Amino acid sequence: MTELKSVKGRLVGSYLIIILLAVTIFTGILVFLLRQYYYGDLETILSEQAQFAANSYSNYTDIVNLDKNAKKLLDNILVNTYAQVQIIDNDGYVLADSENSLLLGKKVDYPDVTNTLKSKNATKWIGELPLTSERVLSISQPIIINGEIIGIVRLTSTLAEIDNIILKMALFFIVIGAVVVVIVLLVSIFLSITIIKPVKEITNAAEEIALGRLEVRVPKRYDDEVGKLADTLNYMAQELSHHQKLKDDFVASISHELRTPLTSIKGWASTLNSSDFTDMDEIREGLKIIENETDRLVLLVNELLDFSKLASKNTSLKIEDVKIEEFLCEIRNQMNPRAQRQGIKLNLEVEDDLDLIRADRNRLKQVMINILDNSLKYTPEGGEIKISAQSKKEEILISIEDTGVGIPEDDLHRVKEKFYKGRTSFSGNGLGLAICDEIIRLHNGRFEISSILGEGTKVDIFLPAAAL
Ligand SMILES: Nc1ncnc2c1ncn2[C@@H]1O[C@H](COP(=O)(O)OP(=O)(O)OP(=O)(O)O)[C@@H](O)[C@H]1O
Ligand SMILES: [Mg+2]
Numbered sequence: 001m002t003e004l005k006s007v008k009g010r011l012v013g014s015y016l017i018i019i020l021l022a023v024t025i026f027t028g029i030l031v032f033l034l035r036q037y038y039y040g041d042l043e044t045i046l047s048e049q050a051q052f053a054a055n056s057y058s059n060y061t062d063i064v065n066l067d068k069n070a071k072k073l074l075d076n077i078l079v080n081t082y083a084q085v086q087i088i089d090n091d092g093y094v095l096a097d098s099e100n101s102l103l104l105g106k107k108v109d110y111p112d113v114t115n116t117l118k119s120k121n122a123t124k125w126i127g128e129l130p131l132t133s134e135r136v137l138s139i140s141q142p143i144i145i146n147g148e149i150i151g152i153v154r155l156t157s158t159l160a161e162i163d164n165i166i167l168k169m170a171l172f173f174i175v176i177g178a179v180v181v182v183i184v185l186l187v188s189i190f191l192s193i194t195i196i197k198p199v200k201e202i203t204n205a206a207e208e209i210a211l212g213r214l215e216v217r218v219p220k221r222y223d224d225e226v227g228k229l230a231d232t233l234n235y236m237a238q239e240l241s242h243h244q245k246l247k248d249d250f251v252a253s254i255s256h257e258l259r260t261p262l263t264s265i266k267g268w269a270s271t272l273n274s275s276d277f278t279d280m281d282e283i284r285e286g287l288k289i290i291e292n293e294t295d296r297l298v299l300l301v302n303e304l305l306d307f308s309k310l311a312s313k314n315t316s317l318k319i320e321d322v323k324i325e326e327f328l329c330e331i332r333n334q335m336n337p338r339a340q341r342q343g344i345k346l347n348l349e350v351e352d353d354l355d356l357i358r359a360d361r362n363r364l365k366q367v368m369i370n371i372l373d374n375s376l377k378y379t380p381e382g383g384e385i386k387i388s389a390q391s392k393k394e395e396i397l398i399s400i401e402d403t404g405v406g407i408p409e410d411d412l413h414r415v416k417e418k419f420y421k422g423r424t425s426f427s428g429n430g431l432g433l434a435i436c437d438e439i440i441r442l443h444n445g446r447f448e449i450s451s452i453l454g455e456g457t458k459v460d461i462f463l464p465a466a467a468l
Contacts, residue, residue: 265294
């Protein structure tokens with residue numbers, strides 16, 4: 001059962017890995033995009049304000065003295081912004097500051113300030129304030145007069161709120177992700193159970209069947225591959241028990257068939273042995289019966305051997321081209337003396353120019369003789385038997401029709417069964433037609449029996465015509 005556990009583990013595990021990866025990547029990308037968006041937005045606003053302020057400075061009087069104008073510039077900028085505003089001169093000294101007056105007159109060396117002084121371009125900086133370690137975004141915009149940088153407008157805004165929003169959203173995504181993971185986990189466990197449970201049932205059933213409990217059946221849970229497997233296993237068990245039954249019946253029939261002659265032989269043997277027989281005729285009669293019964297046994301055993309050889313499918317046919325007319329003539333000549341003895345007419349009617357057939361001549365002869373034997377057995381004196389052959393599309397049809405006692409309709413479908421024999425006194429072992437059936441099957445042909453009780457019987461043998 002470790003095997004099955006591992007199927008579940010594999011299924012649940014792989015689902016989990018996939019979904020965890022998906023959730024992580026998804027959350028990561030979302031947080032990144034949100035950050036880009038909010039930071040970008042803030043940066044644009046601050047840049048525009050700083051740019052606008054720096055540009056407007058050219059309208060001031062006495063523009064070279066940034067020192068003097070600083071306070072006014074600061075106030076003007078503050079009208080439009082919530083950010084911290086600083087005016088810094090071109091040496092990095094703070095001239096005005098909207099929030100931190102302690103810095104006034106002090107030199108600052110923020111990276112953005114230094115960079116802007118160096119490059120004369122606006123630069124930004126994201127970092128932590130040294131004292132409060134608050135995260136901020138600063139934009140330094142150079143004030144340029146006649147191509148010379150005379151100072152910097154610096155706007156600084158806290159990132160705390162944005163970071164807070166992003167953190168909340170990230171948490172939200174993580175919670176949703178966790179819920180998804182749990183759902184997927186439950187679904188995949190449920191799914192694996194629906195797969196594993198039927199498989200377990202099938203395994204158990206297969207083990208039972210292997211132990212010979214052929215009546216075991218697997219319930220079919222779902223109409224899927226596993227369900228199909230259950231069906232197949234049930235079918236297998238059904239076929240096995242069918243075969244088992246056939247075999248049991250066969251053995252029972254054989255035992256029964258053997259017992260009758262054996263009982264009679266044994267009976268006569270003890271009778272002959274026990275009393276002091278003087279009447280030679282009586283002794284001869286007994287011995288005659290023993291001889292007849294022994295013959296019947298020998299015949300039965302031979303037929304059985306033949307039958308099991310045919311049924312075991314390792315008989316190889318000696319296939320050759322058979323000319324039907326010639327073949328049927330030979331059979332008629334062979335059976336004719338017996339027919340004449342019984343006062344039965346045996347006719348042969350063969351269509352002209354029939355195709356050859358590919359067949360094992362001796363086996364086919366066995367079929368014909370078995371069928372003719374029946375017809376002769378079950379047709380009273382004065383009757384008639386007609387053998388005919390004709391071409392039917394791709395097949396050759398050989399028919400044997402008699403005017404005998406016929407077969408009751410109820411029995412008709414059973415006459416090909418092993419050991420099935422009619423109620424007439426002529427009936428033999430009941431193997432003749434079963435052997436015919438096997439032989440014709442080996443030739444890829446089929447045969448049909450039709451009969452009207454009291455009027456006669458017709459046996460049709462269809463064999464594939466040889467391709468020319
Ligand atoms: N031409 C026929 N006319 C009437 N009944 C027939 C005819 N052929 C077969 N049957 C019936 O079918 C039964 C089965 O035939 P099948 O040839 O298999 O066995 P059998 O002739 O009884 O014995 P076996 O052929 O083994 O000596 C016969 O017992 C008989 O009742
Ligand atoms: Mg027979």
